[in-house]
Amino acid sequence: MRSRVWWPTTAVVLGLLAAGCGDGDGGKASDKDAAAGASVSGSGYPVGVTDCMGAKTTFAAAPKKIVTSNAAGLELLLRLGAGDKVVGTGFPPGKGTLPAPLDAQAQQVKVLGKTVIPKEKLLGSGADLYIDTFASMGGMGGGGMGDAPTDAEFKAAGIKHIYLKSTACASGRKSPVTDLSAVEDDITSLGAVTGTSAKAKELVSGMKKTVDGVRAAVGATAPASRPTYFFFDYDAGTKQPSVVCNRQVAHAVITLAGARNAFADCDGDFKQVGWEDVIAKNPDWIQLGVRDRGSEAANTAAFDEAQKWLEDNPATKGLKxxxxxxxxxxxxxxxxxxxxxxxxxxxxIAKTLHPGKVG
Incomplete structure (x- = not known):
């Protein structure tokens, strides 16, 4: 099985910002607020941020030293203009994998772990905030992966432990995710915590404008007229495909683009299935899901490799x-x-599937 570049197969990744239970004040948000992604309370400081269960952590001021569990959290901080506060990361981005303006900054961040940050390094990092994108929210207290610090250990080290929730809470959602509101709330929350709310508002506004334009162009397309779409996670391995289910952010991306996720009937975020299941779906379109290799040439080679595998494999070469x-x-x-x-x-995606409709 090919290794993932940004997160392991068991990891849960980036989304709506949430705070770790152990650092909170024990406050509980209503189920309605939690479902709507209402994770930030107040204006300015103090800022209250909730987790998937509604427990709240309060920030009296912006954190000064932040560690991110992987490149996803790092990129968000860089986009918000808070990259100077990052003192370390796990799962670092390869050179050239982030957009050019951010790449040089990202390469200056200290690597605390090529994969999951060792517990001792994390607790001894001097950070006052750890942004964890790997958490299994069913076991909130312990943290993300491996030998993670306990809530008590985080507290003793003076580190507030927060999660990124739009996918960390994905598997526990009660209904499919069909828009990017949780992602937008995620950015808003992180902006509030780091004192970059103005930039967060700008980023969210740009996202809304882009998506609204696509909706206007293809939103009226009847469900039966929308092509079926399969996200082929090539880097997760080809022996048994890992598919995107209806709680994962990719499901929202596919839906907003005017397509039908071939595995929309799968409740959860990711699931391993058999190739016979993919054959039964017989999708109209396939996205070649490869991780960024750090250069255009390397990415092209990876896409070519994934496509060739589908074209040569007896089980998939007959797919529509x-x-x-x-x-x-x-x-x-x-x-x-x-x-x-x-x-x-x-x-x-919309431009490819609905040519002429999306500019």
Whole structure:
């Protein structure tokens, strides 16, 4: 199985910002507020941020030293203009994998772990905030992956532990995610915590404008007329495909782009299925889900490799999308990791599937 570049197969990734239970004041948000993503309370400081269960953590001032569990959280901070506060990261982005304006900054961030940050390094990092994109929200107290610090250990080290919630809480959602509101709330929350609310508002406004334009162009397309779409997570391995289910942010991206997720009937975020299940869906389009390799040439080679595998494999070469050459070449990160680029991905998919309708 090929290793993932940004997160392991068991990881849960970026989304609506949430605070770790152990650092909170024990306050509980209503179910309605939690479902709506109401994670920030008040204006300015103090800022209250809730987790998936509604427990609240309060920030009296902006954090000064932040550690991110992976490149997804790092990118959001860089986009918000808070990159100078980041003192370390796990799962660092490879050179050239982030947009050019952010890449140089990202390469200056200290790498505390090439994968999951070791517990001792995290607790000894001097950070006052840890943004965790790996948390399994069913076990809120312990943290994300591996030998993670306990709530008590985070508290003793003076580190507030918060999660990124639009996907960290994805598997527990009661209904499919069909828009980017949770991602937008995520950015708003992180902006409030880091004192960059003005920039967060600008980023969210840009996302809304992009998505609204696509909605105006393809939103009226009847469900039966929308092509079916399969996200082929090539880097997760080909022996048993890992598919995007209806609680994952990629499901919202696909839906907003005027397509039908081939596995929209799967409740959860990701699920491993058999190739016979993909064959039964026989999708109209296939996105070649490869991680950013750091250069245009390397990315092209990876897309070529993924496409060739589908064309040569006896189980998949007869699929409608494969026979018709209906492949979408858009990187995995911007599709399955919640962030600003989700809106751009919506537009790019829509332009490919609905030519002439989307500018």
């Amino acid at each position: 999308a494969v026979k018709e050459g209906h492949f979408v070449r858009i990187g995995s990160e911007r599709t399955t990791i919640a962030g600003v680029a989700n809106a751009d991905t919506v537009r790019e």
